[in-house]
Amino acid sequence: MVVLSQPAALEHCSLIKTCKPTCVFTGIPVIDLRDPEAKTLIVKACEEYGFFKLINHGVPMEFMTRLEAEALSFFNLPQSDKDKATPFGYGSNKIGPNGDVGWIEYLLVNTNPQLTSLKTLSENFCYEVNDYILAVKRLAFEVVEIMADGLEIEPRNVLSRLLRDEKSDSCFRLNHYPPCPQLQALSGRNLIGFGEHTDPQIISILRSNNTSGLQICLRDRTWVSVPPDQTSFFISVGDTLQVMSNGRLRSVLHRVLTDSMKSRVSMIYFGGPPMSEKIVALPCLMAKGEESLYKEFTWWEYKTCAYKSRLGANRLGLFEKT
Numbered sequence: 001m002v003v004l005s006q007p008a009a010l011e012h013c014s015l016i017k018t019c020k021p022t023c024v025f026t027g028i029p030v031i032d033l034r035d036p037e038a039k040t041l042i043v044k045a046c047e048e049y050g051f052f053k054l055i056n057h058g059v060p061m062e063f064m065t066r067l068e069a070e071a072l073s074f075f076n077l078p079q080s081d082k083d084k085a086t087p088f089g090y091g092s093n094k095i096g097p098n099g100d101v102g103w104i105e106y107l108l109v110n111t112n113p114q115l116t117s118l119k120t121l122s123e124n125f126c127y128e129v130n131d132y133i134l135a136v137k138r139l140a141f142e143v144v145e146i147m148a149d150g151l152e153i154e155p156r157n158v159l160s161r162l163l164r165d166e167k168s169d170s171c172f173r174l175n176h177y178p179p180c181p182q183l184q185a186l187s188g189r190n191l192i193g194f195g196e197h198t199d200p201q202i203i204s205i206l207r208s209n210n211t212s213g214l215q216i217c218l219r220d221r222t223w224v225s226v227p228p229d230q231t232s233f234f235i236s237v238g239d240t241l242q243v244m245s246n247g248r249l250r251s252v253l254h255r256v257l258t259d260s261m262k263s264r265v266s267m268i269y270f271g272g273p274p275m276s277e278k279i280v281a282l283p284c285l286m287a288k289g290e291e292s293l294y295k296e297f298t299w300w301e302y303k304t305c306a307y308k309s310r311l312g313a314n315r316l317g318l319f320e321k322t
């Protein structure tokens with residue numbers, strides 16, 4: 001990633017957009033996984049925000065801190081060493097294949113089968129990534145099963161079977177958003193680390209360090225900042241779950257701004273279905289006579305279309321019935 005050591009170097013990032021800071025939102029639903037009411041509260045949060053914070057999730061903090069430490073040692077390597085990791089999923093500034101950019105560097109990997117390629121970077125890093133993914137996958141299965149209970153759909157594995165499938169097309173990304181104090185001092189604005197978008201998959205499970213940056217877009221189209229919490233997970237509904245619930249659960253539009261002083265590290269598991277899976281509204285969620293809002297498609301078709309689109313595009317719009 002381009003290192004900005006002097007203001008003249010700011011020209012390098014002229015393509016990266018900036019944004020005024022927005023207000024901190026204290027209304028994010030907080031769900032305690034041990035609460036007997038969790039199923040109802042999760043559904044409510046996904047209907048209203050497509051987003052919630054999960055506490056008492058049972059994933060030991062060491063999984064997060066150990067991976068964060070390994071991730072930082074990797075991101076602190078000389079650029080030439082990190083560039084050697086491009087075949088293993090390293091990227092900087094460029095997001096996706098269609099010209100989107102952001103003030104970010106990342107590692108993006110597929111989670112099936114178990115990762116071994118990262119061993120080339122560091123054995124320990126590879127172990128930590130795999131341990132973390134195992135733990136967070138288990139959590140994802142549990143969350144979508146509780147969600148199915150809340151939606152009163154049967155069998156309760158109707159969603160989790162897609163994530164549990166050995167062919168599930170899920171991925172994992174480690175993001176590093178270095179601060180860019182010079183630009184922020186000059187403009188009073190924050191650089192956009194990851195531009196606005198919805199996640200195409202079923203569900204995303206994010207954990208970050210205590211640096212702010214994540215913002216979500218509310219129903220009334222206002223953007224609000226999510227207060228960071230390194231001990232919790234933040235769960236987002238993806239486009240696929242919006243379709244499977246026929247629009248009842250909404251995929252949340254979100255973005256990340258860089259902090260002016262501190263670097264942000266986030267780790268996200270994106271749980272997707274197998275490529276050949278047909279994505280349709282679950283019949284058990286449809287009222288009598290209710291029409292499906294979306295045309296039928298396979299996850300492969302949707303993913304292919306997503307990778308042809310710009311980050312901020314309304315991808316689901318193309319599949320809406322007219």
Ligand code: GA4
Binds near residue numbers: 096097197201
């Ligand atoms: C958004 C969610 C995940 O980070 C991701 C992203 C993917 C990428 O970074 O390669 C995409 C983006 C994401 C959606 C539209 C396409 C694909 C960048 C992009 C412009 C890994 C994913 O699955 O979709």
